Amino acid sequence: MRKRSQRLWLIGAAALLTTGAVALAVVALQDTVAFFQSPSDIVEKGVGNLTQSVRVGGLVEKGSETHGPDGALLFKITDGKHAVPVVYHDIPPDLFEEGKGVVAEGKFDETGRLVAKRVLAKHDENYMPKETYDALKRAAESGGDTSYSKEPTS
Numbered sequence: 001m002r003k004r005s006q007r008l009w010l011i012g013a014a015a016l017l018t019t020g021a022v023a024l025a026v027v028a029l030q031d032t033v034a035f036f037q038s039p040s041d042i043v044e045k046g047v048g049n050l051t052q053s054v055r056v057g058g059l060v061e062k063g064s065e066t067h068g069p070d071g072a073l074l075f076k077i078t079d080g081k082h083a084v085p086v087v088y089h090d091i092p093p094d095l096f097e098e099g100k101g102v103v104a105e106g107k108f109d110e111t112g113r114l115v116a117k118r119v120l121a122k123h124d125e126n127y128m129p130k131e132t133y134d135a136l137k138r139a140a141e142s143g144g145d146t147s148y149s150k151e152p153t154s
Contacts, residue, residue: 036103038135039082040142047112056084056114057103057132065098077102077114079132081139086114093121101132 036055037045056077064076064083073092076083086104096102096119106116 036131038132038139039077039079039084040135040139042084043082047108051107053105053107053117054114055103055105056086057101058084058135059132060096060098060100060102062098077104079135079139081142084114085112086116086119088116088119090119092119095121097121103132 035052036057039056039058042054042056058077058079061076061078061083064074066074068074068087070089073088073090074086075088075098076085078084086106088104100121103120104114104116105118105120106114109115
């Protein structure tokens with residue numbers, strides 16, 4: 001083989017390996033990215049359109065916290081306008097409480113419930129993530145429940 005042919009084969013092989021590595025990285029990291037959604041965002045988009053992991057933020061709906069027959073924690077996350085049912089098969093954070101801020105991360109099952117892998121609760125009685133506050137404010141402005149909204153602190 002001539003040097004020019006060898007060089008072209010080497011460049012082609014390097015390009016193929018690079019493409020393969022990028023494709024492998026995209027597939028491997030696909031489940032690690034979770035975008036923040038409010039319950040109203042989820043209702044607008046439809047649960048069927050959310051196939052990847054999501055973070056749902058809002059407040060634990062008052063009166064929605066129960067336990068399933070298998071011991072799973074069942075609750076709803078609300079933004080004052082819409083609510084998303086959540087199932088969590090682990091121990092909730094110490095600060096988890098009805099009417100308080102929460103962010104649940106997981107995937108939706110075929111019944112439309114969020115199967116949470118992780119649940120994050122507020123760190124004091126005044127804290128609320130900015131995204132959650134913004135979602136609650138948008139819901140209140142469009143005619144939702146205003147009893148949940150209060151100014152966030154960090």
